[in-house]
Amino acid sequence: MSTEDMRVKSRLSNRLARLARAVLEPEHRVDPATVTIKKNNGSFEIPDCKNCRDRCCVHPRRDEGILLSLRDIATFVDSGLGDFIVGRYTFKKKNGTVQPEIDQMPRLKKRKGNCIFYDEDSGLCTEYGLRPTICRRFPYEVDYRNTKSGAVPIARFISEVSCPTISIRYKENSVQQMVADAIENENMSIEDEQLLPQHHKELRKMGFGPYLPAPKDCPT
Numbered sequence: 081m082s083t084e085d086m087r088v089k090s091r092l093s094n095r096l097a098r099l100a101r102a103v104l105e106p107e108h109r110v111d112p113a114t115v116t117i118k119k120n121n122g123s124f125e126i127p128d129c130k131n132c133r134d135r136c137c138v139h140p141r142r143d144e145g146i147l148l149s150l151r152d153i154a155t156f157v158d159s160g161l162g163d164f165i166v167g168r169y170t171f172k173k174k175n176g177t178v179q180p181e182i183d184q185m186p187r188l189k190k191r192k193g194n195c196i197f198y199d200e201d202s203g204l205c206t207e208y209g210l211r212p213t214i215c216r217r218f219p220y221e222v223d224y225r226n227t228k229s230g231a232v233p234i235a236r237f238i239s240e241v242s243c244p245t246i247s248i249r250y251k252e253n254s255v256q257q258m259v260a261d262a263i264e265n266e267n268m269s270i271e272d273e274q275l276l277p278q279h280h281k282e283l284r285k286m287g288f289g290p291y292l293p294a295p296k297d298c299p300t
Contacts, residue, residue: 086207086210087155087159087209087210088155088159089154089158090158091158092157092158092288093151093154093155093158095154095286096150096151096283096286099282103278104270104271108270108274109267110222110233110263110266115222115259116232116233116234116235117234117236117251117255118223118235118236120237120247123247123248123249124248125246125247125248126237126245126246126248126252126254126255126258127243127245127246128243128244128246131244132244134243135198135203136218136241137195137198137205138193138194138198140193145188145190146187146188146214146215147185147187148186148187148212149185149213149214149265149269150268150275150288151271152212152213152268153165153186153288153291157287161210162290163189165186165187165189165291166186166189167291168184168186168293169182169184169276169292170184171183171276171293171297171298178297178299179299180277180299186291197210213261213268214265216261216265217262217264218241219237219238219241219243219258220235220236220238220262221235221236221238221262221265221266222234222235222262222265222266223235233266235259235262235263276292277299280298
């Protein structure tokens, strides 16, 4: 298992990045410099994966799986792994009218109810260097704390998950990387929420057609 980032970003990724830069203002994104890391009793938390018994790569339910953003899809396609993507984006409907809110997202293909990258014998990811951003940031996320001057982004270990944890006093590389990936994942979500309902025509022309709903099922 390689820890190197093996994701390829070329044609489709570059097209998506140009569109995002053209239509999204910088203030729409989370600036990493503004994000503080929430501590627990003065310590940083990291997942104790070796002692975890609740594998997040196991998805027995039909509606479960690793959700993929537009950027994840682009890098998978650019890496020659488009066949690992299943499903399409869908939008919510109300009284027969398509709404701009995303309802369903494409997922990473599964095998025997597990993520296709999951190895049952070792309990490890067989394509660690190719894993999507949501896997890279887990179990960290960007949350927001309300202040008098507005919402302030914070990176936090998700307390709702059942991961066993290790407390460390210093912000080691693993914490910094999970926080960076959490910020990237949040910005990807922001991009998707604006690009998909408002620019699905451009996305279809770029090559995202197989992962989008039919034009009649998109916002007008």
